[in-house]
Amino acid sequence: MPTAISGTNGVLQSYDFQVLTTGFSYTFAAGTTTLIANPAGTLATGTITMPASPADGMIITIESTQQITALTVQGNTGQSLVGGTITMRANQPESFIYRLTDTTWYPFAGATNSQIVPGTAQNSTSGTSIDFTGIPSWVRRITVMFNGVSMNGSSGMLVQIGAGSIVTSGYTSVTVSATSTNTVTSFSTTNGFGIQSGTASENTIGRMVITNISGNVWISDHLFNRSGWSVTGAGNLSLSGALDRVRITSFNGTDTFDAGSINILYE
Numbered sequence: 001m002p003t004a005i006s007g008t009n010g011v012l013q014s015y016d017f018q019v020l021t022t023g024f025s026y027t028f029a030a031g032t033t034t035l036i037a038n039p040a041g042t043l044a045t046g047t048i049t050m051p052a053s054p055a056d057g058m059i060i061t062i063e064s065t066q067q068i069t070a071l072t073v074q075g076n077t078g079q080s081l082v083g084g085t086i087t088m089r090a091n092q093p094e095s096f097i098y099r100l101t102d103t104t105w106y107p108f109a110g111a112t113n114s115q116i117v118p119g120t121a122q123n124s125t126s127g128t129s130i131d132f133t134g135i136p137s138w139v140r141r142i143t144v145m146f147n148g149v150s151m152n153g154s155s156g157m158l159v160q161i162g163a164g165s166i167v168t169s170g171y172t173s174v175t176v177s178a179t180s181t182n183t184v185t186s187f188s189t190t191n192g193f194g195i196q197s198g199t200a201s202e203n204t205i206g207r208m209v210i211t212n213i214s215g216n217v218w219i220s221d222h223l224f225n226r227s228g229w230s231v232t233g234a235g236n237l238s239l240s241g242a243l244d245r246v247r248i249t250s251f252n253g254t255d256t257f258d259a260g261s262i263n264i265l266y267e
Contacts, residue, residue: 020046020064027051027076028060037064044134047072050079056100059108063093069117070136073105081105085138087117121263124149128256129249131166132264137242140212143265144246146224149204151197153255158192159208159248161218163241168192173220173235179228189251193220193235197251201258202227216241 015034018026022043026035028051035048046068050060062073068088073096075081080103081096088094097108122130124146135142144159151157156175160166168191175196176186187196193208206224213219216239224231248262 022046025049033059034061035063037062037066037068039064039066039068042066043068045070045072047074049074050076050081050096050098050105052076054079054098054100056098058098059095060098060105061093061095062088064088064090066090067117069134075103075105079103079105083107085136087136116265116267119264119266121261124248124257124260124262126257128253129247130257130262131245131247133245135244135246135266137244139243139266141267142210142243142246144208144210144248145263145265146204146206146208147261147263149260149262150201150258151250151255152200152258153250153252154197154199155250155252155255156187156197157195157204157248158189158251159195159210159220159246160192161210161237161239161243162245162247163216163239163243166245166247167237167239171235171237173233175222175231175233177226177229177231179230192249192251193222193237194233194251195222195224196226196231196233198226198229200255202229203259204231206231210246212243216243218243 014032016032017036020037020039024046027049030051067090070085071088072085095108096105098105119132171190171192173194174188175194177196178184204224204226208220208222210218210220219236221234
């Protein structure tokens with residue numbers, strides 16, 4: 001609808017209502033200041049382009065009834081936009097204001113690159129590895145959560161990361177287990193961020209946090225309860241590109257999962 005002035009309701013802003021699907025591309029038409037997206041469910045990706053000839057101080061607002069995990073917001077021809085790829089949370093509007101002097105859109109309200117996004121929990125009841133892929137390039141911290149996870153062997157578990165493919169070497173990682181009676185064991189590994197195990201089918205509960213310190217360098221730390229043992233450790237790895245995947249597997253690559261579930265959060 002066009003912008004109108006109502007004697008009863010004041011200024012009525014123009015808006016567009018769209019039922020979007022993943023991978024969509026949408027450009028704001030002249031005079032439209034608000035987009036209401038109504039997808040059927042969570043969308044993985046999409047691109048929104050600002051209008052071609054905005055006025056100084058123009059505000060564009062975007063809202064979605066469902067999460068858009070990696071939404072690329074960009075200026076039109078000759079325009080810049082501060083931000084870029086964001087995670088659009090359901091029913092949380094994102095707004096940008098245009099500054100004509102430098103032809104740039106600036107985040108105005110809501111727009112942020114650091115929202116916590118949950119993955120989809122996966123049952124760790126079979127198989128030798130569990131993968132989480134499609135992690136956006138703007139992510140700077142990933143939390144890997146274990147709920148009652150166990151394997152059928154005692155080699156220990158690994159969390160591996162990658163850029164395009166999983167990296168299986170070059171890690172610096174140490175993990176230590178201790179009990180209340182001061183029994184302590186440890187091991188180090190170079191093929192992943194290690195989580196020490198003891199015997200087959202011991203339940204592991206807790207989390208590992210993997211944080212980007214600079215460039216493509218990532219550091220990890222973890223804290224777990226493994227059937228009464230306290231398990232801690234840390235490590236680091238330098239990737240060749242932007243992290244986009246995480247894998248949980250066993251140290252020897254052949255032990256299989258037999259209980260529990262695993263999920264991630266990223267921000």
